[in-house]
Amino acid sequence: MSIAEAIKTEILFGGLKKTCCRLAFLSGAIRGAGSLTISCGVGFVIECTSEKLIEKFAEIIQEDTALSEGIEVIGAGSAKKQSGKAVFVLKVEGAPATEALKNAGILSPQGELTNGIPNLVKQSACCAGAFSAGLFCASGSLFLKDGEANSGGYFLELSVADDTVRNDFSECLKQNGIILKSRAESPRRLYAKGFETIADFVQYIGAQKAFFELQDLFLLRSAKNEAQRQSNCDTGNLARAIDASTKQLVAINLISKRMKGGLQALPKDLYILAKTRLENPESSSKEIVELSNTALTKSGFNHRMRRLIEIGESLKS
Numbered sequence: 001m002s003i004a005e006a007i008k009t010e011i012l013f014g015g016l017k018k019t020c021c022r023l024a025f026l027s028g029a030i031r032g033a034g035s036l037t038i039s040c041g042v043g044f045v046i047e048c049t050s051e052k053l054i055e056k057f058a059e060i061i062q063e064d065t066a067l068s069e070g071i072e073v074i075g076a077g078s079a080k081k082q083s084g085k086a087v088f089v090l091k092v093e094g095a096p097a098t099e100a101l102k103n104a105g106i107l108s109p110q111g112e113l114t115n116g117i118p119n120l121v122k123q124s125a126c127c128a129g130a131f132s133a134g135l136f137c138a139s140g141s142l143f144l145k146d147g148e149a150n151s152g153g154y155f156l157e158l159s160v161a162d163d164t165v166r167n168d169f170s171e172c173l174k175q176n177g178i179i180l181k182s183r184a185e186s187p188r189r190l191y192a193k194g195f196e197t198i199a200d201f202v203q204y205i206g207a208q209k210a211f212f213e214l215q216d217l218f219l220l221r222s223a224k225n226e227a228q229r230q231s232n233c234d235t236g237n238l239a240r241a242i243d244a245s246t247k248q249l250v251a252i253n254l255i256s257k258r259m260k261g262g263l264q265a266l267p268k269d270l271y272i273l274a275k276t277r278l279e280n281p282e283s284s285s286k287e288i289v290e291l292s293n294t295a296l297t298k299s300g301f302n303h304r305m306r307r308l309i310e311i312g313e314s315l316k317s
């Protein structure tokens, strides 16, 4: 099961305990479903790739409206394919559609389409969360890309067709510190990439279990990234050490071959280091200091090696 499906299952099968929240949830789900027809008879359609979820939607509407005629789940057989996955469709028409839309505050008691998120929903913290949960269940997706701990590793997206609903929804989230973005070329799609925002959103819509799973995943990924960073760092250090040793050896060989009197013509402190390095090409600078019995500090060692390299350089031409 994908993380998005896990969140939807948790909400539909576990959350939504209060009646007020179930109606707010339904309101969000219908708004997020994207197709609402009022002109030629009232109706709406909710699409989903999980049969279990679409049946649960049908059940909630049936319970809510106490009607079953006009609520139809179209199975995978006749459903269209969406990116290779079967799509299940819930079609609600006639009396249950009108009833559900009125209960959800999308239609006024007089049967007129209302604007934005109903005030009752906006003003109640539990219901605003439930509305957002409904939107996510109907139109949301959440992807986890392998391996990355923070930016780029997570992607949350919701599609909200109606401008007023989208603005109301963004405002509700903003009041809870959750900022979703949208691109100019696709203003209907709201998205978030950062782990913090996505985790906050998942908690806000009431998927507590999924929230903890996300937290665990984040910690695991962070630990892996840190280990990787350490290992890259070690590799870098090794490469630099080999590089330095090679430079030293080139200089020492030049001195040995081209300087009058060879290595023995060097001052004693340099001679000891040069000889030790020549005999131990793969040793670290710390090991060279130990092997040469010089009790040099790191900077003392570096200083002498630089002098050897300078002498070597001067013998090049």
Ligand SMILES: [Zn+2]
Pocket (backbone or CB within 6 Å): 018, 019, 020, 021, 022, 024, 124, 126, 127, 128, 130
């Ligand atoms: Zn509520």
